[in-house]
Amino acid sequence: MKAFRFNHLITLLVLVLSLCSCDKEDEFNNTPSGNMEALWQIIDEHYCFLDAKKINWDSVHTAFMPRVKNVTSQEALLHLMDEMLDILQDGHVNVAASFNIARYWEWFEAYPENFDEKIQKNYLKTDYYISGGIKYTILDDNIGYIYYSSFQDQTGEFNMDHILYRLALCRGIIVDIRNNGGGELTNVQNIAASFTDSKVLTGYVSHKTGKGHSDFSEPYAKYLYPRSSGTYNYYKQVVVLTNRNCYSAANEFVNTMMQLPNVTIMGDQTGGGSGFPFSSELPNGWTVRFSSSLSLSPEMKQIEYGINPDVRVSMTKEDEEKGLDTIIETARDSIHNHYLH
Amino acid sequence: MRYNLLILILLSVVLPCKAIEKEATQFNSVNSSHLFTIGSRSTWDSYLSPSSYKGTNLGYLYDQMKLSEAHKHISYQSLFRIDLSKMENKAGNGEMWSGFLTYRWGAHYRWQIDPSLQLLGGALMGGTIGGLYNIRNSNNPAQAKINLGLSLSGIALYKVRIGNYPIHFRYQINLPTVGFTFSPHYGQSYYEIFTLGNDKGVYLVSSPHNLFELENMFSAEIPFNCVTLRLGFSNTYLRSTIHQLETQINCNSFFIGFVKEGLFFSGKKRIKPAGYHSPVY
Numbered sequence: 001m002k003a004f005r006f007n008h009l010i011t012l013l014v015l016v017l018s019l020c021s022c023d024k025e026d027e028f029n030n031t032p033s034g035n036m037e038a039l040w041q042i043i044d045e046h047y048c049f050l051d052a053k054k055i056n057w058d059s060v061h062t063a064f065m066p067r068v069k070n071v072t073s074q075e076a077l078l079h080l081m082d083e084m085l086d087i088l089q090d091g092h093v094n095v096a097a098s099f100n101i102a103r104y105w106e107w108f109e110a111y112p113e114n115f116d117e118k119i120q121k122n123y124l125k126t127d128y129y130i131s132g133g134i135k136y137t138i139l140d141d142n143i144g145y146i147y148y149s150s151f152q153d154q155t156g157e158f159n160m161d162h163i164l165y166r167l168a169l170c171r172g173i174i175v176d177i178r179n180n181g182g183g184e185l186t187n188v189q190n191i192a193a194s195f196t197d198s199k200v201l202t203g204y205v206s207h208k209t210g211k212g213h214s215d216f217s218e219p220y221a222k223y224l225y226p227r228s229s230g231t232y233n234y235y236k237q238v239v240v241l242t243n244r245n246c247y248s249a250a251n252e253f254v255n256t257m258m259q260l261p262n263v264t265i266m267g268d269q270t271g272g273g274s275g276f277p278f279s280s281e282l283p284n285g286w287t288v289r290f291s292s293s294l295s296l297s298p299e300m301k302q303i304e305y306g307i308n309p310d311v312r313v314s315m316t317k318e319d320e321e322k323g324l325d326t327i328i329e330t331a332r333d334s335i336h337n338h339y340l341h
Numbered sequence: 342m343r344y345n346l347l348i349l350i351l352l353s354v355v356l357p358c359k360a361i362e363k364e365a366t367q368f369n370s371v372n373s374s375h376l377f378t379i380g381s382r383s384t385w386d387s388y389l390s391p392s393s394y395k396g397t398n399l400g401y402l403y404d405q406m407k408l409s410e411a412h413k414h415i416s417y418q419s420l421f422r423i424d425l426s427k428m429e430n431k432a433g434n435g436e437m438w439s440g441f442l443t444y445r446w447g448a449h450y451r452w453q454i455d456p457s458l459q460l461l462g463g464a465l466m467g468g469t470i471g472g473l474y475n476i477r478n479s480n481n482p483a484q485a486k487i488n489l490g491l492s493l494s495g496i497a498l499y500k501v502r503i504g505n506y507p508i509h510f511r512y513q514i515n516l517p518t519v520g521f522t523f524s525p526h527y528g529q530s531y532y533e534i535f536t537l538g539n540d541k542g543v544y545l546v547s548s549p550h551n552l553f554e555l556e557n558m559f560s561a562e563i564p565f566n567c568v569t570l571r572l573g574f575s576n577t578y579l580r581s582t583i584h585q586l587e588t589q590i591n592c593n594s595f596f597i598g599f600v601k602e603g604l605f606f607s608g609k610k611r612i613k614p615a616g617y618h619s620p621v622y
Binding site: 024025026027028030042046048067098104111157182185186205207209210211215217249276277278279280281283285287292293303 | 383385390391393430431434435459473477478479481482526527528529530533534536537539584585589
């Protein structure tokens, strides 16, 4: 009887353990077609702009999958993936292999740069200050000049305190973010909060709630909050300089700053990139990056393709030959003119 | 008046002592195990990657059981567990780490089926907190796992003598039933939840329909001259589908450690049984 019971216990144990020891098997194989199918499915189920950009992703599958059988090398496979992803026209979409990164950079490569680092040196000179990721100086006509090249560079309230303490008596401040390709959104808040004294609606976020192309959450309002009292803020004229290479977090910074009454956006249209990128991977281990949730303007409009400036200015050949930056010069004039009128 | 007060004070001192004496006739020892686990873990979490990751799991498990002093058929159990894993994808070029901390406490009712076999059934409160960390991911590098609630629990204790060794076999199954869990929405970032504050629907009620968990532990206790070894096998399994995000985590581990059984005295209620000599008390 004892042995009988014991046998029953062992049988039960084996049954329970065998039920729960099954591991999840990957859906696609590590073959060219498996990797291509996996990439197509990641975009199909997770990419947030398929409807907004009116892309028929099923027809992309029909067009590209038959071509996989002609793929004979890793490079050819990455090239085919690159071609497929270019349809999305999104700088946040990449496939990264160990030998190359499939990318879409037309949002800035197809346009004038409107920025020259050598000419910028004529303004920064050599005695500029650096705080966090920001270079700053006071120009000859008592205008503060801030240059921030990447939102990856940590810049906190403490840095802004130092910068604005030094620029407090300037007639206005030029915030130059040209060629800033983005980074961390927390830096957007840290910097923009120095230029407002009240809570401001800056837009909405909406994330995907499921695999369907139109499965989105209710837009959730985003606000810019003024910094705590006791810190240095600046409420005089501010001009933000932009070019096509302002992307992602830089695009969001422009969207945020243009909601403030004392701020003018000047230069070229931004590059866009309002999607919040997530990462995934293919069966062969290549990393896939894609836009997973989207950011909208306060009017609930898409800013994925960039934001138009308040004043459109391009750098001219004549000014460049003289060592002048047309956009900086126009911004200086704009600040001075503000006090004349 | 003063005489009555004195009697009252004496009674208030003597009566509790009598009660303690009565209780003190039965001492229930505490059985505790310190176990070290090693095994394998496989993880698939669609928020982080469509690929599954597999690797090694190392951990520590503390298991304590104590009979109730109020009811001879009731026993209490505490389970504490730490697990750390390093895993990689099939292609061998992606790495994922996981860390979990589990604590459960509860009570079992005991049925003595025959002198060799006891069956225990009860419930445990507690849960698991921890997370997965995928090194390659940028804005979705981690997924927090917080599952707290009530588990059904069953234990079978079987003792058998093999040669000179009285061996105690133990099998335990814990099945979490209802509780609370955390999950971001399908494409929602942690930035949106914690920085922008959009946490609507991320804390939710869990039950086996959306989160199925199972813990199995099978062990044998073998006494030697001065130590009782406990060795066995443990499996923890989790499968969830929340906000269309799917997770499957399976961990199989072997464990080895030692068992201690003894009386613990502490605090004002400590009782020193007859014949017990303490180096301090």
